[in-house]
Amino acid sequence: MRLFLKGLGKRELATSFMLILFIILFILPFVTIGLKSVSVGWRWPALLPSGLSLDAWRSIMKDPKLIESLVTTFKVAFLVVLLNLLLAIPAARALSHYMFKGKSIIEGLLLSPILIPGILLAMGLQFTMIQFGIADKVIGVVFVHLIPTLPYAIRVMRAGYERMGSSLYEQASVLGAGLFTRFFTIALPLLLPSIRSLMLLTFVISLGQYALTAIIGGGTVITLPMLYYPYFSSSNDAVIAGFSILFALLPLLFIGFVEVMMRLVIRAVNRV
Amino acid sequence: MNGRIGLLSNNWKISLYLLPAFAITLLLVGYGTWSAVAQSFQTIDGEWTIATYAELFSSDAFFHSLKLTFRVAILSTLLSLVIGLVMTRMLYELFKVSTWKLLVWIPMLIPHFVAGYLVFLFLSQSGLLSSLLYQIGALENRANFPVLVQEEFGIGIILTYVWKEVPFVILMLLPVYYEIDHRYSEVVRTLGGSNWDAFKTVELPWLLPVLIETSVILVAFVASAFEIPYLLGVTRPEMLPVRAYEWFYNGDWSKRPLAFSAMILPGVIALLLATLSIGAVQKHRLRMIKGRSR
Secondary structure, three states, X not given: OXXXXXXXXXXXXXXXXXXXXXXXXXXXXXXXXXXXXXXXXXXXXXXXXXXXXXXXXHHHHHOHHHHHHHHHHHHHHHHHHHHHHHHHHHHHHHHHHOOOOOHHHHHHHHHHHHOOOHHHHHHHHHHHHHHOOOOOOHHHHHHHHHHHHHHHHHHHXXXXXXXXXXXXXXXXXXXXXXXXXXXXXXXXXXXXXXXXXXXXXXXXXXXXOOHHHHXXXXXXXXXXXXXXXXXXXXXXXXXXXHHHHHHHHHHHHHXXXXXXXXXXXXXXXXXX | OOOOOOOOOHHHHHHHHHHHHHHHHHHHHHHHHHHHHHHHOEOOOOOEOOHHHHHHHOOHHHHHHHHHHHHHHHHHHHHHHHHXXXXXXXXXXXXXXXXXXXXXXXXXXXXXXXHHHHHXXXXXXXXXXXXXXXXXXXXXXXXXXXXOOOOOOOHHHHHHHHHHHHHHHHHHHHHHHHHOOOHHHHHHHHOOOOHHHHHHHHHHHHHHHHHHHHHHHHHHHXXXXXXXXXXXXXXXXXXXXXXXXXXXXXXXXXXXXXXXXHHHHHHHHHHHHHHHHHHHHHHHHHHHHHOOOO
């Protein structure tokens, strides 16, 4: 051990220390709640649980409200991701490849939801959305979830387009490729990392909304966070831990699904 | 790309590309803001009045909440920036390998309130850290453990935000670190400069715009987010978003204008902050383009 430490320089030592700190701070907590969710009687001052059981998971899975809200959550998040893709990709393309009058104003407006409190906007929109009959519905909730997601989606896609440059696109159009061929054979494969980040980011942001969903959903659109808060004030630790793990698993599940879908799309496009 | 490609001229194409996102944002932000401001100046019967603001500004509780909100926002932003910067500086070589970079994404994957739960689990009086200290004999009773969550200063809230935003800061800074020509740092060191000199003269000019942008995003976000303070805060003083939410959802509709006006102030402050700092960044960018340091 000593020899090993001697072999390392001061800088390497600092780097490995940082890395260990990083792992303790960001990975260990997940292992802990994972363990917590299958534990019984893990109380102060025990450092490890006194027994293991799947009771907490059973009671989570038995909750009929949970399955329903899981479906609602996926519905909302899926639509939010889809809308973000449809809105952000063309906007990012325009912003990254063209100069035009009033560009900075448009950029400013598109990024403004980052600065203006989302909760203020949702409260402001609520009355009008009731009048138009889209409050208390999934579609209304999807709409307000665009406030915290769309600016980030545009940002991510824009960075992707800027990295891609325009030379390949120009080459393709000189060779006579149409809009769709160009998009599917050049932009899509090259933008894949950005699209992946966009989907993951917007999914996670949508998954984490409580206040916006509560204000516009009005207690009829029950997404998972609506159930998490009451659970938090209940005292069964293992159940809260299991619920938290569920929140961490959903994005992974989603990104796995997306990955498979994207592979299929690309394969289909390549065949055509 | 000057000529026409395809059927549409460039101007038409640009408008078509931008219109959907632009229209939706204008509707959400433009109409939302207008409606919120209008409702803050109206009584519940629709009469125009400034009584709401008068009531708000004469209440001590509001100023306590405002102070708490911005204290938490600024402290958690500064801490996240410093820690994120130090981690990025030390680990950016490592993060070139994509497996390590995945590590940074992990905390980004969970909602804020789950992060809040983690802080509660580890740092509350009967939490795991307190257990650990008891086991090694550093603590006699759990009551001796300092109250870190659900107390007036907002320590638990700040810690949660720092935990959640440090990875965000790292992901914002990494691309800049890959852009910097690190041979300049070698030059500084060869000429006898310290590490700090290298950071100040080589890295900081590159980092400054991103650092400012990130901090504006974080301050605006923390000052207006509801999820964490609702979970880890105390009732008095409450952070403004929680206060506003409760006014809004309180059965008493006459409190609704208060909810709007209470959130408008942090919004205005965040906007001012953004305008000022974007102005500063523009100046800085111009200076970098002209190639003069002063």
